[in-house]
Amino acid sequence: MAKKKTIKYKAGKPGNTVEESAAIYVVKKNVNGLKNFSSILSFSHKPESQMTNFEKMAAVEDGISKEELQKLKEKTSMDYDKLAKALSVTRATLINKKKQEKFNAGLSERIFSLADIYSYGYEVFEDVARFNTWMFRPNQALGGKTPFELIGSPFGRDEVKNVIGRIEYGVYS
Template sequence: MKKYKTSETSSSSVQEPSTSYGYQNFDDVGIFSLIDIAQKGISFKIFDGLSKKFPFSMQDWADFLHISGKTLSRYQKEDKSFDVLQSEKILQIEMLYNRGEDVFGSSDNFLIWLQSENIALGKKKPQDLLGSVFGISLLMDELTRIEHGVLA
């Protein structure tokens, strides 16, 4: 499992000290800790580190988070924190990424799957489901099926 690093580490990892939110890895914390993290709000700095793992544009992220591209740019400019619902979605997408990386053995393989049309998902690309909590849940279920060899 990935461990999030402090600001002295690589730019592809979370850029804030883990003590600021009280976690090392979103997958390793309990549900109440995740709720607490979401209620405090994910800062743009944290989001920026997470978003760089994906090949999505800022407009894609704005669509996933149900905000305008202009609002997302303002968050970046002002280093603003996201609200609870947006923070929860960011956490869910990060947890999906970690799960996908574990199931596929690498981030590259997971990202290929995420961008490929999938028969089991009604010929949709998994990334097209990231704007919905139900869609993310469906993707987590699909990763479990893949992990156990149930492919359709």
Template sequence: MNQANVFTPSQKPLGFWGKVGFPARGPKLHQALHDGFPFDVYSKLAKLSGLDKSDLASATVIASATLQRRAKSGKFNRDESDRLYRFAEVFKAALDLFEGNNDSASLWLKSQVRGLGNKRPVDMLATSAETEAVLDLIGRLEHGVFA
């Protein structure tokens, strides 16, 4: 058979959540959070966001000694996974705000933002309330609501 006539399905490029390695929402995400994310999620998030690993550790409040233990065990616990998810959610929202431009989204996360009281978004991810404030601001910016 002529190879030129053989149908081969094209590989659909992975979206953001596929590249990170966990589902965006729903029961599969809930289970993944309870089970703990695999350790490689950390490297994927650092690479995608353009943050160095120490900045990501700081943003997600994961100590370097804990990272070393998680590297050996191969996965994060539930609370650490939740903080990694919150970071990913904020980075994805920033990425959408900047129309897929990783550099702009990363720069915004690391810059002081007036709408956050001149704090850097990356410094406001330790709690769910602060994370919500960052996501709310991104939503307002997307819709042109600045007050």
């Protein structure tokens, strides 16, 4: 039987210490159609999908303005009819607000939630137009419905976000 040899190392002796310099790696995706992949609603320097829940709550408490909704409308290529359906409100509710006037907390939260889904989708798909098109295509993982058909309710938005997450990790969706 082989005899085990034990080596005792003393701290501080050359050759007994391994040092590694600290490093932080930041990967910034270049998303086709988004300059520097910034926030859709312009609340922060980072996209809605990367904001903490506390940052999201603060933005919703402050309220979403008509001007910010307009940015979402332009980025998503949705008209007021589609936005109204996605947000479960009348078209007039969206149109009648003045530019700087803010929506109530409930509607602000739904607007932010929609921006969060689109922001996450843009990040995963890495192409604004491709994701916008995907939102209106039937999806087997969603029971043959389009993602857009489901985003009118909180549960539907969760399902759409789950499917985007599955796509991100390469799970059949």
